[in-house]
Every structure is written in C-alpha cells, then in structure tokens.
Amino acid sequence: MTVFNQMQKTGCEPDRVTYCTLIDIHAKSGYLDIALDMYERMQEAGLSPDTFTYSVIINCLRKAGHLAAAHKLFCEMVNQGCVPNLVTYNIMIYLQAKARNYSAALQLYRDMQNAGFEPDKVTYSIVMEVLGHCGYSEEADSVFVEMKRRHWVPDEPVYGLLVDLYQAMLNAGLRPNVPTRNSQLSALLRVHRLQEAFHLLQDMLHLGLNHSLQTYTLLLSFCTEAQTSIEMRLCCQLMAVTCHPAHTFLSTMLASGPDGKNVRDHASNFLDLMHSEDRESKRGLVDAVVDFLHKNGLKEEAGSVWEAAAQKNVYPEAVREKSSCHWLINLHVMSDGTAVTALSRTLAWFRKQMIISGTCPNRIDIVTGWGRRSRVTETSLVRQAVQDLVKMFYFPFYTENGNSGCFVGCGDALSRRMHLL
Structure with a gap:
C-alpha cells in the first residue's frame, strides 16, 4: 500500500494489473473490505475487470458470506463477455452447494465441462458432496473413480464423505456391486477404519460378492503404507480374509535364490493363473507387490517379480x-x-546387452511425469526417487527444455558410466 500511494504521488497512474494485485493480496490476507474497496476504486478509474479480477472478487464475496452478491457478479461477468475459468467455476459451484441449490451446482458443473475445462480435485470434492446430498450415491462413486483415474489424489474429507455416502446407500436398501464395495473399502482404509473394513470384506462374502484383484491390491497398498506394526498386522489379517490367490502367491514366496529364478518362476506361474484379468488390474497388483517388497527391504525379490511381469508384457510401454x-x-x-526397481533392473539389462553386443545406447530418456502417487500438483514421489537413484550412482542424466518430468542421458558420458555400472 505504501508503494501504491507513492506511485500515485509521482503521477504514475495505477492500471488494471496494479489493482488486481492489490485486490488479490488483500483478499488472500483476509482484508475483504479493503479488497472490495480497491475493486470500486478500479471501476471509478474507468478500468473494466477481467476474468482474474472477477474471480478474485467473487471469492472475496464468498468468504464474506455475500452469496447473492457473488452470484450477481458472476452473471455480470458472463454478460460482459468475460469467460469464466476453472477457479471461477469452482467458486460458483461451491456457492450454489453452500446455498443448497444442488441442481444449479450440477448445472454449473456440466457448463464447466462443456466449456472445455477439466475438473480438478476441488471440483470433484464439491460435486461429490452435492451428489451425496441429492441422494445420487452411485453417481458420486463414479465421480470418485474418475477423480482417481485422472490421478487426482483424494484427501481425508473426500474419503470421509465417501464412507457416509455408502452408508446412505445401504440404508436406502441398495445393493452395491464389487467396484462400489472396493471404493468403499478404499475410503475406509484411507481414514484408518480397519474394523469396518473387516466387516465390509465379510459382508461381501455373505452377499456372494467375490473379492477381486483390485480388492487385494487396495489392501496390499495400504499395508505398504502402514505406519505401525499393529496396523500392518491388522492389514495382513484383512488380506487373509479375502482368500484371494494373490495372497497365496505372496505368502508362499520364498527368499530369492542366487539368480532370483525361483521368485521369477513363482511370479510367472501366478501371472499365468491371472491371465483372464485385464492388464490394468494385473499392473496395479504387480505395482503394489513390487512396491511392498522394495519398501520392506526385499529388493532382490522385488526385482525378480518386476522381471517376470515385464516378460509377461504387463508393462508393454515401460x-x-x-x-x-x-x-x-x-x-x-x-x-x-516400483519405479526405482524397474529403473535399476532396466539399466542392468542395458549393461548386459552392451557386454554381449558391444553396443551402448546413445540416448536414454527416463519419463517420470508427476507420478500417480503425487501428493500435490507438481510434486512426484516417483521423480524424487529417480533423481535420488541417479545421483547415488553418478549417472549423467539431466532435464532438458524445462521438462522436469523427464531425465535424459546421452553420448560418451552415458557410455562411460554404463561401462562402470
């Protein structure tokens, strides 16, 4: 504000960017009255708001509890020809949900998609809550599945909401199918309600619903991330309840032999048994198994399972x-x-081929993206793990053209390092 006052004293007139900056920082700091005052001063100066300004002010009015005024401003924005962005739509969907105008909230959700915007985690969370209040439990479950498919990681409130939605579904006398039950199981595990998860698994059997490969994958992934030995033990009991062949496979796996052939054969036989499962399901389980073994110090076994899966074409694009x-x-x-295991074994395979043929790769691209286990946007556990591995072995990999999700190694530096591997 001091700089703002000084610039006016020197005769430098504030423009739209100046006002938008001041409106934004005051709104985010909770000074809503000053933000709204700045908006009025901007209009008095003859400066028309843009999409960003409208979004900030609408959010200001939302925080202040002026829902009707926020809706009026949104209508004005559209009438002025300013196209709402994703943030604006999220705010308005939230406003309509807050006012219990659920049909209007869902219509805005459809309008947003028709305008070409893809929902983010905020959108999905709000829409799921709206669908739940409308009694559309199955639709809410579909939104949750889509959310995970698009690699948005749900937070605790979303999982808590799912638990409530499924209970409402049961109270209404509806009979969920296996995918719906798996989503419910995922929600219960996420909020650490293991006793309820146990009852859910038993209830599935009583209803004649067989535990699927996805059921076991969910349990194994949770077991990998268990924070206490008690939690891990309880999760192992849950996995045993499923009586799924995947549990037999894991519990009968022997320690890796000198060349790992015994584990590769064991994994290969299991994958043959699971041949009728779709590739996505098999890949999900293999990922969970390799991740579990790797993080529990069984790195040789993890590598052998990975090699068997790669040979069975479970990861055709890896x-x-x-x-x-x-x-x-x-x-x-x-x-x-799994990423660290796959990378280690692949580089070792490159070296073996190099010794046999005498030819070294001229270039290797390691694509990490943001990782399906990312916790927040632009943060990837996969990328960090790969970066740590590359540094540990002094591999000459670097990022190029600003693409931080891809490591590149090429030329003589790569060849020399491969010889030393």
Whole structure:
C-alpha cells in the first residue's frame, strides 16, 4: 500500500494489473473490505475487470458470506463477455452447494465441462458432496473413480464423505456391486477404519460378492503404507480374509535364490493363473507387490517379480526403443518403489546387452511425469526417487527444455558410466 500511494504521488497512474494485485493480496490476507474497496476504486478509474479480477472478487464475496452478491457478479461477468475459468467455476459451484441449490451446482458443473475445462480435485470434492446430498450415491462413486483415474489424489474429507455416502446407500436398501464395495473399502482404509473394513470384506462374502484383484491390491497398498506394526498386522489379517490367490502367491514366496529364478518362476506361474484379468488390474497388483517388497527391504525379490511381469508384457510401454540406440524408460504410471526397481533392473539389462553386443545406447530418456502417487500438483514421489537413484550412482542424466518430468542421458558420458555400472 505504501508503494501504491507513492506511485500515485509521482503521477504514475495505477492500471488494471496494479489493482488486481492489490485486490488479490488483500483478499488472500483476509482484508475483504479493503479488497472490495480497491475493486470500486478500479471501476471509478474507468478500468473494466477481467476474468482474474472477477474471480478474485467473487471469492472475496464468498468468504464474506455475500452469496447473492457473488452470484450477481458472476452473471455480470458472463454478460460482459468475460469467460469464466476453472477457479471461477469452482467458486460458483461451491456457492450454489453452500446455498443448497444442488441442481444449479450440477448445472454449473456440466457448463464447466462443456466449456472445455477439466475438473480438478476441488471440483470433484464439491460435486461429490452435492451428489451425496441429492441422494445420487452411485453417481458420486463414479465421480470418485474418475477423480482417481485422472490421478487426482483424494484427501481425508473426500474419503470421509465417501464412507457416509455408502452408508446412505445401504440404508436406502441398495445393493452395491464389487467396484462400489472396493471404493468403499478404499475410503475406509484411507481414514484408518480397519474394523469396518473387516466387516465390509465379510459382508461381501455373505452377499456372494467375490473379492477381486483390485480388492487385494487396495489392501496390499495400504499395508505398504502402514505406519505401525499393529496396523500392518491388522492389514495382513484383512488380506487373509479375502482368500484371494494373490495372497497365496505372496505368502508362499520364498527368499530369492542366487539368480532370483525361483521368485521369477513363482511370479510367472501366478501371472499365468491371472491371465483372464485385464492388464490394468494385473499392473496395479504387480505395482503394489513390487512396491511392498522394495519398501520392506526385499529388493532382490522385488526385482525378480518386476522381471517376470515385464516378460509377461504387463508393462508393454515401460521400456521401448524409440529409434536406433535411443531408448525410453516410462515410469510415470508406477509407484516410487516400483519405479526405482524397474529403473535399476532396466539399466542392468542395458549393461548386459552392451557386454554381449558391444553396443551402448546413445540416448536414454527416463519419463517420470508427476507420478500417480503425487501428493500435490507438481510434486512426484516417483521423480524424487529417480533423481535420488541417479545421483547415488553418478549417472549423467539431466532435464532438458524445462521438462522436469523427464531425465535424459546421452553420448560418451552415458557410455562411460554404463561401462562402470
């Protein structure tokens, strides 16, 4: 504000950017009255608001509890020809939900998608709550599935909401199917309600619903992330309840032999047994198994399971030759433990082939993306794990063209390092 006053004294007139900056920082700091005052001063100066300004002011009015005024300003924005952005739509959907105008909130959600905007985590969370209040439990479950498919990581309130929605579904006399039950199980595990998860698994059996590969994958992933030995033990009991062949496979796995062949054969036989399952389901389980083994110190076993899965084409796009001696290692659909295992084994395979043929890759691209286990936007556990591994072995990999989700190694530096591996 001091700088703002000084610039006016020197005859430098504030423009739209100046006012938008002041409106934004005051709104975010909770000084809503000053933000609204700045908006009025901007209009008095003959400066028309843009989409960003409208969004900030609408959010200001929302925080101040002026829902009707916020809706009026949104209508004015549209009438002035300013196209709402994702943030604006999220605010308005929230406003309509807050006012219990659920049909209007859902209509805005559809309008947003028709305008070409993809929902983010905020949108999904609000819409799920709206659908729940409308009694559309199955639709809310579909939104949750879509949210995870688009790699948005749900937070605790979303999982808590899901638990309530499923209970409402049961109270209404509806009979959920296996995918719906799996979503409910995922929600219960996320909020650490293991006793209820146990009853859910037993209830599935009583209803004649067989525990699927996805059911077991959810339990194993939770077991990997268990924070206490008690929690891990309880989760192991839950996995045993499923009586799924995946549990037999894991519980009968022996320690890796000198060359890991016994574990590779064991994993290969299990994957043959699961041949009728779709590739996505098999990949999800293999990812969970390798991640579990890696994070529990069984790195040889993890590597052997990965190799068996790769041989069975469970990860068809993980390693491919883009052109002569130019290879792509795609890790972005994996957990961090699986990514490190896959990268280590793939680099070792490159070295073995190099010794046999005498030819070294000219270029290797390691794609991490943001990782399906990202906790927040632009943060990836996969990317961090790969970066740590690359640094540990002094591999000459770097990011290029500002693409921080891809590590590139090429030329003589790569060849020399591969010889030393």
